[in-house]
Amino acid sequence: MPVVELLTSQIRNSPLLLVAVVPTLLIFACVIVYVQNASGLRSYPGPFLANFTDAWLFWVVSRNRWSKTVDELHRKYGTFVRLAPNHVSISDPKALPAIYGHSAGFMKSEFYDVFGPFTVSNIFTTRSRTEHARKRHMEAHMFAPQSIRAIEPISHSHVSELLRQWDYLVSRVKEAQGVGPRQGLLGSAAWTVEDGRVWFNAMDWCNYWAFDTIGDLAFGYPFGMLKSGKDIARVAKNPEEGFKAIEKMSQGCGELSIEEEEIPYIEILSTRADGNACLGWLPRHWRTIVQRFPGSGYNSHAASGKKLAALATMAVARRMANLNSSGRPDMLQKLLEVRDDEGNPLKPEELGSEVIVLIVAGSDTIANTTCGTIYYLAREKRVQARLQEELDAALADVDSDVVPYDVVKDLPYLEAVILEGQRLHSTVGAGLPRVVPAGGATVLGHHFKEGTCLSVPLYHLHRDESIWGPDAPEFRPERWIEASQERKKEMTAAFAPFSVGPRACIGRNLAIMQLHIIFSTLFRRYDCSLKPGAPPLQSRDSFARRPLNCVIGINRRKH
Numbered sequence: 119m120p121v122v123e124l125l126t127s128q129i130r131n132s133p134l135l136l137v138a139v140v141p142t143l144l145i146f147a148c149v150i151v152y153v154q155n156a157s158g159l160r161s162y163p164g165p166f167l168a169n170f171t172d173a174w175l176f177w178v179v180s181r182n183r184w185s186k187t188v189d190e191l192h193r194k195y196g197t198f199v200r201l202a203p204n205h206v207s208i209s210d211p212k213a214l215p216a217i218y219g220h221s222a223g224f225m226k227s228e229f230y231d232v233f234g235p236f237t238v239s240n241i242f243t244t245r246s247r248t249e250h251a252r253k254r255h256m257e258a259h260m261f262a263p264q265s266i267r268a269i270e271p272i273s274h275s276h277v278s279e280l281l282r283q284w285d286y287l288v289s290r291v292k293e294a295q296g297v298g299p300r301q302g303l304l305g306s307a308a309w310t311v312e313d314g315r316v317w318f319n320a321m322d323w324c325n326y327w328a329f330d331t332i333g334d335l336a337f338g339y340p341f342g343m344l345k346s347g348k349d350i351a352r353v354a355k356n357p358e359e360g361f362k363a364i365e366k367m368s369q370g371c372g373e374l375s376i377e378e379e380e381i382p383y384i385e386i387l388s389t390r391a392d393g394n395a396c397l398g399w400l401p402r403h404w405r406t407i408v409q410r411f412p413g414s415g416y417n418s419h420a421a422s423g424k425k426l427a428a429l430a431t432m433a434v435a436r437r438m439a440n441l442n443s444s445g446r447p448d449m450l451q452k453l454l455e456v457r458d459d460e461g462n463p464l465k466p467e468e469l470g471s472e473v474i475v476l477i478v479a480g481s482d483t484i485a486n487t488t489c490g491t492i493y494y495l496a497r498e499k500r501v502q503a504r505l506q507e508e509l510d511a512a513l514a515d516v517d518s519d520v521v522p523y524d525v526v527k528d529l530p531y532l533e534a535v536i537l538e539g540q541r542l543h544s545t546v547g548a549g550l551p552r553v554v555p556a557g558g559a560t561v562l563g564h565h566f567k568e569g570t571c572l573s574v575p576l577y578h579l580h581r582d583e584s585i586w587g588p589d590a591p592e593f594r595p596e597r598w599i600e601a602s603q604e605r606k607k608e609m610t611a612a613f614a615p616f617s618v619g620p621r622a623c624i625g626r627n628l629a630i631m632q633l634h635i636i637f638s639t640l641f642r643r644y645d646c647s648l649k650p651g652a653p654p655l656q657s658r659d660s661f662a663r664r665p666l667n668c669v670i671g672i673n674r675r676k677h
């Protein structure tokens with residue numbers, strides 16, 4: 119009797135045998151992978167388990183140790199580290215253009231398949247070079263400097279709302295000197311008054327601001343989080359039904375009727391991002407098994423994706439029903455105007471998929487970068503004072519509370535603060551996985567076979583002492599100003615917060631404008647502190663590194 123049949127009949131008679139057989143088979147499969155050395159990567163150093171299984175990286179990410187572990191491994195083993203049977207991380211600035219550059223020809227890896235909540239891929243998730251080029255071409259004009267400048271006033275209105283809320287919080291200090299309370303909630307965000315300041319978690323407000331702004335910029339539909347002080351969004355209860363309703367309506371059949379519900383959008387997005395970052399490292403069939411495994415913690419992953427998609431459904435539906443056509447030049451309007459070669463508009467699902475990626479990619483990245491930089495400015499009072507000095511001088515004649523981009527876009531110290539915040543916090547800290555194209559590729563003199571996964575670890579690169587010097591862990595914006603031209607070139611080559619090449623951030627111009635406006639406006643108006651002895655900033659490392667519980671204390675400056 120063949121071995122498999124014998125084993126099957128034994129298991130049927132004694133199901134407990136499975137407990138012994140499954141791990142044995144798994145170990146056996148791992149050993150075969152190692153012995154065969156099909157990837158040719160056996161000579162690369164790395165953690166023992168990474169030689170055998172992708173599950174090692176899954177485990178590291180799920181323990182919130184992604185960027186830091188890869189950083190430690192490079193410090194231990196040097197430039198090349200094997201992170202999985204078929205994946206090598208390369209920590210050298212020269213590897214950035216070699217892997218991500220326009221002429222490199224690498225593709226995104228299977229890791230990205232887990233990101234799309236829609237059945238159709240979007241500009242971020244697609245792995246096809248042709249499809250990506252089409253989408254990128256279609257969307258590029260939305261992010262051209264001119265288009266970004268046209269939406270600056272929309273961006274201002276949300277900074278203004280943030281100021282209104284923070285001014286209210288600051289007014290609690292005076293209230294508390296009388297008979298007012300010393301702690302409370304604004305919406306669902308907690309505050310306390312202590313030592314002449316009002317204290318709160320800056321991350322809550324950075325999130326509300328970033329989500330309201332991108333909701334408005336992308337589809338003229340701010341979530342209303344800043345006004346309510348709550349993580350809340352109205353979405354379609356059932357996205358599939360929603361899309362059907364949109365199709366019907368666009369064919370002129372009937373009124374739009376979509377059932378809505380309120381959901382905590384940021385919370386759902388964060389849960390989904392945490393799941394993506396871990397599951398993405400598993401082979402496709404294992405992802406499905408882990409998601410279905412009771413109590414794995416990933417059971418709600420698919421459902422949370424549907425909720426994210428539901429937001430886009432609502433936005434598209436509202437626009438098509440003209441409920442929020444404000445006539446402003448927002449991104450959804452531009453996507454609605456896109457036509458393919460036959461003159462057809464995008465189908466509702468593709469439209470939804472593109473809209474949602476703008477919301478996801480353009481919200482928490484901005485919120486995390488802003489919060490991370492606020493933390494460092496609150497901690498380094500010397501840097502904060504120097505920034506305020508520059509702002510006070512440059513803005514002496516500016517009456518508006520929200521600072522116009524034009525006035526601050528060339529301020530050298532503000533620029534250095536933004537670069538240093540991006541370097542040290544490294545919102546995207548991971549190595550973005552790419553696949554070696556047909557024929558293989560040579561990177562830094564090492565040849566890799568077609569299909570090998572390579573990445574460059576951004577968090578490590580941004581903190582590497584051999585590049586940044588012994589003060590690399592310090593928040594010292596001056597490094598960007600003092601550097602000679604030659605030195606600045608070296609620093610810039612190792613600095614890639616928006617990645618590089620054809621898959622680099624398309625929203626970079628928008629992000630840079632937003633960061634200039636928010637830091638100049640906030641730090642001109644408020645003085646920020648951390649509590650004495652506050653612990654170092656902790657982050658949740660899920661592709662975007664999300665600051666956790668960043669408590670700051672603010673009061674108004676004289677301005």
Ligand code: HEM
Binds near residue numbers: 243475479480628
């Ligand atoms: C400080 C803020 C931001 C940071 C640090 C950032 C960072 C990045 C990085 C590193 C990538 C490459 C990801 C990869 O290859 O896996 C990326 C891609 C992308 N980003 Fe951003 N981003 C920011 C803001 C924005 C904004 C405001 C938007 C749009 C509203 C945006 C939209 C996108 C899109 C659509 C992609 C995919 C581009 C493509 O594959 O062609 N990002 N971003």
